[in-house]
Amino acid sequence: MTIKFGLIGGGVMGEALLSRLIARGIYQSSEVIVSEPLSSRLDFLKQQYGVAVTTDNSQVFTEAKEVLFLAVKPQVFSAIAQELANIDILNREHSPLIISILAGVPLSQLEAAFGQLPVIRAMPNTPATVGAGVTAICSGAYTSPKHHQIAQQIFSAVGEVVEVSEGLMDAVTGLSGSGPAYVALLVEALADGGVSAGLPRAIANQLALQTVLGTAKLLHETKMHPAELKDRVTSPGGTTIAGIAKLEKAGFRSALIEAVKAATERSQELGK
Ligand SMILES: NC(=O)C1=CN([C@@H]2O[C@H](COP(=O)(O)OP(=O)(O)OC[C@H]3O[C@@H](n4cnc5c(N)ncnc54)[C@H](O)[C@@H]3O)[C@@H](O)[C@H]2O)C=CC1
Ligand SMILES: O=C(O)[C@@H]1CCC=N1
Structure with a gap:
């Protein structure tokens, strides 16, 4: 089965999204791969959701055909960007949409890290775990209506979705994120x-x-x-x-x- 959805960071928010996406049938377990440094988390996610797991972020980046979802702390973003920098992204047959839920990290930084890949910055909140979240999204320069539709579908699975300009994302984080x-x-x-x-x-x-x-x-x-x-x-x-x-x-x-x-x-x- 093709891996469509790659998740980097299987913590609180990563799991909240993952659990609902699988429960709602948006992705099958066999279409998902998760990377995480903590073996206890990897074992849990594999057992609970039947997804493929790895400690290798570049494997997730390479295998994910539709979406690469970033759910790590903002403080580790630059290390991950460096880790993925050597992968030849532009010559891939399928370039994934990058979705980042990292607080504060701007589209400009994400787009610089991922060449010219399409990026959507999002800010969900923890009620997403029970499908009662609210997520604000804003799209980067290389996105198409199709990418927009994918992000809408993903975040609609965990609650309401609003679109804002990027200048408002920090305020969203301060209000509904926190x-x-x-x-x-x-x-x-x-x-x-x-x-x-x-x-x-x-x-x-x-x-x-x-x-x-x-x-x-x-x-x-x-x-x-x-x-x-x-x-x-x-x-x-x-x-x-x-x-x-x-x-x-x-x-x-x-x-x-x-x-x-x-x-x-x-x-x-x-x-x-
Ligand atoms: N917790 C919340 O209410 C919300 C958090 N966010 C954002 O979501 C992101 C994740 O937050 P949480 O899920 O709360 O954090 P968390 O700490 O529960 O999850 C982060 C996961 O990333 C893993 N990780 C650490 N280094 C890694 C690496 N180099 N490669 C791959 N995985 C790595 C950690 O082991 C952990 O499981 C943050 O950027 C935060 O700003 C956004 C909205 C709400
Ligand atoms: O406290 C934080 O930094 C994250 C972002 C929004 C909610 N939790």
């Missing part, structure tokens, strides 16, 4: 608040999680503005306004705004 961690912190802190107010831990966890999930679902399904929902919950002289007053005093909104800005700036730094 966002699941902020929301997880919110859920944990809400539950801690419940425990502090006397609730048993298990019940506090359930209430906190379902409140966040339910609120997101309500906003999503009704398209209600968040401010309107806040107003609907907030009775005059009631409990909610007492809670909101504390959040405002503690700088809740500005803490989130600053978090997104700091993560955006860090993404910009990673690309330098």
Whole structure:
């Protein structure tokens, strides 16, 4: 069977994408090869998903006919680019589309590393694992509508897809890329608040999680503005306004705004 999809880096995000692509039948296990330095991860991915595995990134690059998917940390990108630099890419019968989910690494750097191959830069997030992710994509100079369609199909398998200009990718990273961690912190802190107010831990966890999930679902399904929902919950002289007053005093909104800005700036730094 032809190898269509090559994955370099079988960690959290690599596995999230891989698992959904196989489950949705976008690629068969026999069409996928993964490279990873950690033998424990390789054994796991091979056993769990039935894919071919290797420690040799150049093998993945050479064999992948349709997509080479980069899911390593940005800090190891230059080492990988050097490793792949000697492979004769331009004279290949099938040049793969390079898809990178590396935070911060710009299209210019990716295109320089891969000659004139088509590159799509993407920023997914961890809810991709359960098909509830959101991914922003932007296309490089050598891509065609066909490449665009392939990337749409891949990321649609793990959630929603939006297209942005490359100048916005760091901001996307600061918001939706990093966002699941902020929301997880919110859920944990809400539950801690419940425990502090006397609730048993298990019940506090359930209430906190379902409140966040339910609120997101309500906003999503009704398209209600968040401010309107806040107003609907907030009775005059009631409990909610007492809670909101504390959040405002503690700088809740500005803490989130600053978090997104700091993560955006860090993404910009990673690309330098
Ligand atoms: N974790 C997240 O929420 C998100 C991460 N990203 C991006 O995805 C990329 C991967 O992040 P994670 O999956 O969280 O990291 P991770 O650490 O879970 O996975 C990276 C994998 O790459 C492997 N690796 C290290 N050196 C390698 C090499 N030379 N060749 C091949 N594989 C190598 C590691 O062993 C590891 O399994 C990063 O660039 C990150 O910016 C993007 C969106 C969300
Ligand atoms: O923390 C990071 O650098 C990566 C990028 C977006 C989410 N995690």
